[in-house]
Amino acid sequence: MKETLQKGGEVIFTPSGSSMLPLLRNRKEKVCIVKPQENPLKKYDMTLFVRNNGQYILHRILAVKADGYVIIGDNQYVKEYRVQHSQVIGVVKGIWRNGKYISCEDFWYQAYCRAWVWIYPLRWLYFRAKQLFLE
Template sequence: MSKQVRLQQMYSVMEEMLNSGGTVNFNPRGYSMCPTLRNDGDRVVIKKTNSLKKYDLPLYIRPDGSFVLHRVISVNKDGTYNICGDNQWVIEHNVKHSQVVGVVTTIERKGKTFSVNNPLYKIYVVFWVAIRPIRHILFGGIRKLKKAIMKNIGKKNI
């Protein structure tokens, strides 16, 4: 039996583990990182980091205290980060490193483990970030096409 606990409740333990050189794993919740992270049992492993680079997946704390796991899409000259969920279009600007709890090193899905250093994962991430400005057009068009097809199939079955 497992119990779901909010990250806020575990933060002091997480911080202690990460500061002592350990790792922390948890199941991310929500859909903002789809399709990279799914809400149906994916697990991530994070470690402490001194700096982030483009494409990293940091766990950070917003000023309102909420924990967020999104992707770095650029690093600013002042050392802050511009971050966005893989399933989102709005960029969160100027996230400070002091807000960063850790960075994802590994993704676990259905018994398989994927390192963020895997070359295929890196190619996927570069592509996914590159098409960010047009994803909503691409996928919005695909959704409309699917809807139109399903509507026509429904009419033929009547």
Template sequence: MRTKRIQLAEMLPYMVEKLDAQGQVIFTVAGRSMMPTLRDRVDRACIVGAPDCLSKYDMPLYIRDSGQYVLHRVVKVSIDGTYVLRGDHQYFSEPGIRQDQIIGVVKGFWRGGHYISCQNPWYRLYCRIWWLFYPLRYVVLRARGHMGRLMKKTNKNS
């Protein structure tokens, strides 16, 4: 099968039509914010229509107010009905995501040729463990970033 690379904005009307008809849309993810769960331009995600209310650990595809399309994980459902989202490879959360910004939610994904359902108990356990260790990951990722910048400065001065 031949694949064609197109911008998500071009595909959006067709995606919405398909999702509204209870269908699903499969596409290759782009970006590093969901690593290691979803790898940039390697893994594929299956998106279905979003329920009326998302749950913690769901992965919605949404549109920021700036018009940017993002696929991140729900880390909190706020009392006012908005969501706090964060990429698995991100330092900071994005609060205030409204239901009307949600296009769909990941039902499952293909990693290394294997389909992983987001309802799989092992995957759900992985999500809980991944977020349990967020404070430690935050420190490690920040330290690694600082070390990388320090090494670049050292190499420039040599």
């Protein structure tokens, strides 16, 4: 995958997990990943990066800082700090949802990204309350 992206190719795969709900459902949607063209990437970009432990993660950029990216899954409330550009191997170009291709340049996709990032504080409150009252 890394080699294909580094050579300028595209990689299409079906992500697993629940960290990017509600946009990406476990093993339902397909994503098209391309080599990052910008350095630094932009807020709202969905990136495929490699954690220090070797794990591949597909999450969204919440903020771009001098010491790295702040990244989080759409269905999470814990941020990852200092993700370096060198750890990013790809950025999502588009998604196939219910058989329909949605470009990351699409107006409604961009509106979703901004709204989802904007409600992060509410998401944090929801998850904390759920954790406190259900455990």
